[in-house]
């Protein structure tokens with residue numbers, strides 16, 4: 001019995017996992033410097049100077065992948081009027097009353113918002129991160145840029161962390177099968193019908 | 207550049223109180239710089255390089271006495287030469303010895319995330335301990351005086367130590383020892399404050415500097431380096447000495463409320479998803495076999 005449906009092709013999966021791994025590294029090293037109570041994370045990751053050294057470089061890989069994703073997924077990530085109808089009924093989704101939700105395409109509006117939240121916070125993070133990386137290149141007379149950059153870097157990181165927590169929780173604990181799909185690429189027809197009915201009709205013709 | 211002889215009262219990136227804090231009487235030290243008697247001889251610069259074994263650094267020539275635009279990672283003490291026009295149109299030099307101010311409320315220390323990389327001793331000296339420095343340069347952002355300087359090769363930050371190694375042994379800083387005019391003094395903060403006020407009074411009463419005064423900026427809690435200026439109303443004229451230095455408010459927000467809000471939000475988020483799982487659990491797939499997505 002192999003009526004599995006391909007949900008993510010190999011390129012999409014590789015892309016996803018590069019971004020996931022780089023994000024986790026950047027997140028952990030960032031958090032180590034965010035709070036003295038979390039400084040031990042840097043010790044676990046090879047010491048504080050090492051963590052400090054790699055944080056911006058790995059973050060650059062992360063941001064590059066974000067733009068790769070934008071290219072690959074832009075068509076799927078545009079928010080449609082149908083999504084908004086679904087979004088208005090999101091209470092049902094939260095309470096697991098999925099039968100009361102309108103059918104949707106490949107991604108629901110929550111997944112789309114997650115994508116855009118990561119992309120936009122990623123853009124803020126890379127711009128402010130460069131200022132944090134090379135503060136000596138900002139002349140003393142423009143030092144207010146340094147001051148603002150540090151606040152925005154943390155604020156954008158926190159927004160992305162909030163989105164990230166929900167993303168991981170939904171993808172592993174709530175929507176069973178989602179995690180397997182991003183690893184092996186396939187979902188069952190029943191899964192596709194339940195969670196992404198329009199997409200199911202579109203890709204299977206059924 | 208740590209010194210075992212001095213006790214620490216504040217440390218960067220340290221959660222909770224400092225062991226041994228406040229077990230000793232605090233005797234704050236200070237350096238007094240009387241800009242009105244400085245002759246710009248740079249003896250203090252040389253003494254600093256000598257004592258701290260700093261390497262040679264290229265100088266620049268910009269048609270002035272200024273040999274370097276600002277202090278550097280291996281040049282901690284720099285005379286700023288400022289050509290100043292008096293009210294009557296004549297020219298005078300305002301010369302100011304620039305170095306770390308050893309703020310009572312140091313912005314560098316507040317910003318630093320690395321435990322013990324920046325410490326403040328009980329005598330008020332603020333010192334960088336390079337062995338703990340991670341090279342993030344947050345101190346560069348936190349300092350209102352543009353003092354910490356980064357060595358991009360070693361990825362460590364350096365600045366004036368107020369000769370904590372000498373002071374710990376009961377000696378005065380090297381620059382003080384070298385000054386030929388006696389415009390530099392070193393002692394307890396109270397004594398230096400008194401001496402400075404007396405000198406400012408003298409300048410106002412007898413030397414025609416009606417605005418002479420003492421620079422000990424309250425915005426950073428006062429400093430361990432104080433200046434006597436000919437004109438206290440215009441410190442900016444002394445090569446960008448800020449008139450009201452403060453730790454940037456964004457640094458305060460970043461290290462204070464933003465940290466707490468962020469911690470609450472992150473912990474709240476984790477509790478939130480856990481509660482959701484306990485209440486609603488996973489979604490079921492109609493007609494599917496079991497829970498997995500794979501057939």
Ligand code: HEM
Pocket residue numbers: 023026027029030031033034035051052053055056057059060062063122125126127128129130132133153154157158160161319342
């Ligand atoms: C290309 C993008 C980025 C660059 C160049 C960059 C650079 C930096 C630099 C230089 C620092 C200072 C200390 C350190 O290295 O840890 C920093 C801090 C930090 N970064 Fe990034 N970063 C980037 C992206 C990110 C991302 C994607 C996150 C995601 C969570 C993040 C989270 C943090 C956090 C939490 C801190 C600590 C802030 C604090 O000390 O309070 N950064 N970043």
Ligand code: SF4
Pocket residue numbers: 305306307308309312313314315332348349350351352353354365
């Ligand atoms: S002048 Fe700058 S480096 Fe020196 S103690 Fe104050 S904040 Fe720190």
Ligand code: SF4
Pocket residue numbers: 218314317318319320323324334338339340341342343344345346354362363
């Ligand atoms: S660069 Fe400055 S703020 Fe960063 S660890 Fe070193 S001393 Fe602390």
